[in-house]
Amino acid sequence: MFDGKKFPRLSWHWFAVAALMVAVLFFFRNPKRPPTPETLLPPVPSELETAYGISKAERAASPCFQTYEELLSDGVLDVRIVFGYKDARPARYVGDRYERAILVEYLLGECRAGFFACGFDRDAEDADLFRKTVRAANGAKVLVRVRVAASSVGPDDEENRERDASQPQQSAYAERVFLDGLKVADVVFYDGHSRDGGGPDFEPPQMLKDDHVNYYWYVLRTPGLSKTVDALKADSGKRRLVGVFSCVSDKHFSDVLLATKKKNGLITSPNLIYYTEALRNLIGGLSATIGQFCKHSFAAAVRADESRSSRLENFPAN
């Protein structure tokens, strides 16, 4: 083959072997994942700024880098995402299981440039738990652990509250995931009803006789907000990111939540928000956190920029 004077002559067999090896390598390096759904992909800024782009010399003085350094210091990014009981009273429809499914499809789907809420594997025994490993900006391995819970057990509120024995335990589980997350997790997102400031809420709604939601009950008692504030006050001083993706959550919840621990980051909605927009902002917040986006890029991902679909406070630090 090699006569010492010219380049070796390679027979076609070697090319075939090389091609086969490349194909095998490609197959095992890129296990087949379902394609990422398009509709609710968050915007990716044209000039993406992340903690990865900060040089070693600048890290100590970079609030963005230090935010993620603190958040990921234990090698784990612990995320809890809870869909509240998304009824449409006076109609009987309840939709949080479907919204959870939309998010799950992103989590399990393939990743693409600038999008990081993807490429997860589901736990073999716990259907609500998803994991993947990433590299932090400081080079350390980080386990990203995401628990995703829904509050309802079916799409019919009347069936759920009157004929399904599992509804109370599902509501209690969803609330526990949320409140425990406020005490120990790094990121806690709620996507549900505000109940006019009485939320977050994980149960079938309190209703009036005409099947409308009894907002007076929620405004007077603020059951969800009270428990949320108590949980935040009980935390250990750990900095976390809290997202409340519900209608007018900025007006209802921001001041009270920020007063509990000024170090926490907060994402809220300034206005009434359609469910697809709330979910898009949530997916954007998750992707931006895993991707360690800095301030302007993070704001773009959750559309807290000129879109004003969200309001972003204290995260990442300026």
Added chain:
Amino acid sequence: MRNLVFFLLIVVAAKAGAAETAEWLRHAERLTGESEAVRERAIRRLKNVPGLEGQLTIALTGPDRFLAVDVIATLKLKNLLPLLIDLSRIDDTGTTYLAMNALMDKDNAPLLTKLYKDRLLANPPPALAARMVIIDTFGRIGFQLAAQELNQLYSRGIYEVKSAVVAYARLRLRAGVGIEAHSEFLKAALKSPYQQLRLQALYAIKDLPSAQQSPWRERLETCVGDRQEKVRELCLTVRNSLD
């Protein structure tokens, strides 16, 4: 002068068109999250928007398509059902299926249920949320899927699809239909590696009509040794309630 008047007329017409487009959107945004009075007012105003169906047809292909779908479902614009059927081919949120459900009546039910079934069993299947919507719809309206179709959905589906099949089976069992066939899915769920499915099956057994409960006393012998404490506890509770 004539050209100036003509130009001004074009500008005014364009602005009027734009104002109408903005108008339907403004009303559509008040269909959710507002008081019932605001919602009812929005519905009345939407019904009075000139050329609404034409505007919605255009909106279905753009960024306002979710609001357009919401308006179609709320106002029950059955003329636009063919557009929803077409749009559902690329639906990755389940939204168009929910809208089609709102338009379902005894006349179009055969068409829609056939469409749903064909999509559900197709390869590749529709989006995960869409599959759940379809299975839930079949359970709610009592549409019977064949045992082998349910087997296919359960065995090949990921957790959310399996859970929807178990919920479907629960509803069919409560209706007293196909007891033996549908019980197989509760049995399969009891053996699932997912604790959530085992719990779901136990609750479904708890909700069964009393006439169907007795065979389950023996079948629940194994779950009292489940590795998850909450599954063990629920198993004991359900088994004791069947005595």
